[in-house]
Amino acid sequence: MHRYANPTRFLKIARVATPIVALLGLALTAAGLWIGLFASPPDYQQGESVRIMYVHVPAAWLGAGGYMSLAIASATALIWRHPLATIAARAIAPAGAAFTAICLVSGSLWGKPTWGTYWVWDARLTSMLVLLFLYLGYLALSASEAEKGGEQRGAAILALVGVINLPIIKYSVEWWNTLHQGSSISVANASSKIAPELLTPLLLSVAGFSFLFGAIVLMRMRAMLAWARVDARSRRMAEALA
Amino acid sequence: MLWALFRRDLLLIARSPAIWLPVMFFVLVAALFPFAVGPDARLLARIAPGIIWVAALLASLLPVETLLAPDVEDGSIDQLIARGIALELVCAARIAAHWLGFAVPLLAALPVAGVLLGLDAATGLRLGLALLLGTPALASLAVVAAALTAGLKGGGALAGLIVLPLALPVLIFGVGSDVAGAFRLLGAASLVALAVGPFAAAAALKPE
Numbered sequence: 001m002h003r004y005a006n007p008t009r010f011l012k013i014a015r016v017a018t019p020i021v022a023l024l025g026l027a028l029t030a031a032g033l034w035i036g037l038f039a040s041p042p043d044y045q046q047g048e049s050v051r052i053m054y055v056h057v058p059a060a061w062l063g064a065g066g067y068m069s070l071a072i073a074s075a076t077a078l079i080w081r082h083p084l085a086t087i088a089a090r091a092i093a094p095a096g097a098a099f100t101a102i103c104l105v106s107g108s109l110w111g112k113p114t115w116g117t118y119w120v121w122d123a124r125l126t127s128m129l130v131l132l133f134l135y136l137g138y139l140a141l142s143a144s145e146a147e148k149g150g151e152q153r154g155a156a157i158l159a160l161v162g163v164i165n166l167p168i169i170k171y172s173v174e175w176w177n178t179l180h181q182g183s184s185i186s187v188a189n190a191s192s193k194i195a196p197e198l199l200t201p202l203l204l205s206v207a208g209f210s211f212l213f214g215a216i217v218l219m220r221m222r223a224m225l226a227w228a229r230v231d232a233r234s235r236r237m238a239e240a241l242a
Numbered sequence: 243m244l245w246a247l248f249r250r251d252l253l254l255i256a257r258s259p260a261i262w263l264p265v266m267f268f269v270l271v272a273a274l275f276p277f278a279v280g281p282d283a284r285l286l287a288r289i290a291p292g293i294i295w296v297a298a299l300l301a302s303l304l305p306v307e308t309l310l311a312p313d314v315e316d317g318s319i320d321q322l323i324a325r326g327i328a329l330e331l332v333c334a335a336r337i338a339a340h341w342l343g344f345a346v347p348l349l350a351a352l353p354v355a356g357v358l359l360g361l362d363a364a365t366g367l368r369l370g371l372a373l374l375l376g377t378p379a380l381a382s383l384a385v386v387a388a389a390l391t392a393g394l395k396g397g398g399a400l401a402g403l404i405v406l407p408l409a410l411p412v413l414i415f416g417v418g419s420d421v422a423g424a425f426r427l428l429g430a431a432s433l434v435a436l437a438v439g440p441f442a443a444a445a446a447l448k449p450e
Contacts (some may be wrong), residue, residue: 078445133407139405144394154390157446158404161386163440165408168431172411175427176418 005082007225018218025211032205040197052110054201059103059210060128066096066213067131070138070140071163074156084221086152089159091220095213097135123177127170134162189193244331251339260308264301265347270356271297290359291369294352297415298373299409302344302380306401309340309388310447320446329444337378337385337439345377354420368420372428376416379432382439383408389443 036054043050058086070092077085107125108118119125255261275293286314315320322332349370356366387404391397412435415428 096268130407131409133403137400137404137407140400141390141394144391144396144400148394153448154394154446157442161408161438161442164434165411168411168434169407172414172427172431173322 002193003148005080005084010084011222011225014218014222018215018222021060021211021218022215025208025213025215028204029209029212030208032201032203032208036198036201039140040201041195043198046114049110049113050198052106053198054205056103056106057112058206059099059106061206062209062213062218063096063103063128063131064076066099067134067159067163067166070096073157074159077151078153078156078160081151086156087221088217088223089156090152091217091224093135093138093142097132097139097188097218099209099213100128100135104132114143123170123174126173126177130173131166132142134166138162155209166177243327244335247327247332247335248338251336252342253304255339255343258308260305261343262347264304264344265351267304268297268301268348269351269355269358273301276358287360287362287365290356290361291365291372291417294355294361294369294373295376295413296378297355298345298348299380299406299413301348302340302377302384303387303398303402303405305344306384306388306391306405307398309336309385310443311388311392311397314392314447315380320449323449329447330440331384333389333443333447334440336443337382337436339344340385341378341381345373345381348377349373365420372416372425375425375428375432376412379412379435380409382432382435386439386443386446392447449450 033054040051042048070089073085073089073092076082101117104125107128108115111120112118138155138158141158142152145154152166272293275289279285279289319329319332323329352366352370353374355361357370361369383405384401387401388397390404391400393414408442409433412428415424415431418424
C-alpha cells in the first residue's frame with residue numbers, strides 16, 4: 001500500500017486511469033439508463049414509476065458505500081499518516097453526500113405516485129437522512145479545518161466516530177419505527193422478486209454509477225494535488241522575492 | 243490525578259457565571275412550546291417527553307465552546323501533555339465535570355419544566371430516570387465535539403452539526419422509555435459513548 005502512497009506515482013497512474021474509468025462509467029450508465037428508461041417493460045404493479053429505481057438504487061449504494069470508503073480512508077490517514085488518504089477522504093465526502101441526496105430526492109419522487117406522499121418516516125428513509133447529516137457534519141468540519149491548514153485529523157476522527165455510530169443509529173431508528181407504527185410500507189418487498197428484464201439495466205446502472213463515482217473521486221484528488229502544488233510554488237516564489 | 247483534574251474542571255464550571263445558563267435555557271425552551279403549539283394540556287402532556295429531551299440535548303451543547311477551547315488556547319493542554327498526563331484522562335475528567343455541570347442542575351429543574359408542560363408524576367419520574375441514564379452520553383458527545391472544533395472558527399455551530407445526528411439513538415431510546423427494554427438500550431448507548439468518548443476526544447486534541 002505504501003508503494004502507492006507516493007503522490008507522484010499516484011498521479012502517473014491516475015492520469016491514465018481517470019479517462020478510462022470515466023468513459024467506462026459513462027458508457028455503462030448510458031446503457032443501463034437507456035435499457036431502463038426505454039427498452040425495458042414497466043413493472044406490473046408500479047407501472048412506469050419503477051424506472052426511478054435505475055437511478056435510486058445505485059445512488060443509495062454509493063451513498064452508503066461512499067461513507068464506508070470515507071471511513072476506511074480516514075482510518076488509513078490516522079494510522080499510517082498517508083497524505084494521499086486524507087486527500088482521498090476529502091475527495092470522497094462531497095461525492096458520497098451528493099449521491100445520498102440523489103437517493104433521497106429520487107426516492108421521494110418515487111414515493112409520491114406509489115405511496116401518495118413525498119416522505120414517510122420509514123426506517124430506511126430515516127437512516128439515509130441521518131447519513132446525509134453525518135456527511136454534512138464531516139464536510140463542515142473538514143472545510144473548517146482546511147481553512148486553518150493541517151492534517152485534518154479532526155475530520156478523520158469524526159468519520160470514524162460516525163461509522164461506529166452508524167449501526168447503532170440504524171438499529172435505533174428501526175426500533176423507533178416499529179414502536180410508533182406498524183411498517184405499512186416495506187421498501188424491501190418491492191424489490192425482493194425482480195424480473196430479469198428489470199435486473200439487467202439495474203446492474204448496468206449500478207456498475208456505471210460506481211465507475212462514475214470512482215472517476216469523480218480521481219478527478220477531485222488530482223485537482224487537490226494540483227492545488228497543493230500551486231500553493232507550494234507560489235509560496236516558494238513569494239519567499240524568493242522577499 | 244483524575245480526581246485533581248476533575249476537581250479543577252468542576253471548580254471552573256462552578257465559579258463561572260455561566261453555570262445557570264443551560265438550566266435557564268432548558269426551562270425556557272420547555273416554556274416556549276406551549277406558546278408555539280397552544281396551551282392544550284392533553285397535547286402538551288403527550289409531547290412533553292420529546293420537548294424535554296430536545297431541550298436537554300440543546301442544553302448539553304450550550305457550553306461546548308468553553309469546554310476545551312480555552313484550555314487549548316492558553317496552553318493548559320500543552321502543559322498537561324508536557325507533564326506526561328494522558329489526554330484520555332483529561333477528557334474523561336472533563337466529561338464527568340460537564341455532566342455534573344449541566345445534567346444535575348437540569349434534573350433539579352425537571353419538576354419545573356414538568357409542571358409547565360402538565361406532566362404527571364409517574365411519567366415525570368420515568369423521564370427523570372431516563373435523563374439520568376442518557377445524559378452521560380450527551381456529555382461525552384459534547385466533549386468530543388468540543389475537542390474536534392477547538393480552535394476552529396464557528397466552533398459552536400459546527401459542534402451542533404456534528405453532535406445532533408450522533409445523539410439520535412439517545413434521543414430515541416430516551417423518549418421511548420415507557421417501552422420495555424428502552425432503559426437498557428439507553429444505558430447501553432451511554433456506556434458506548436462513555437467508552438469511546440475520552441479516546442476520540444484525546445485523539446482530536448493531540449498536537450500534530
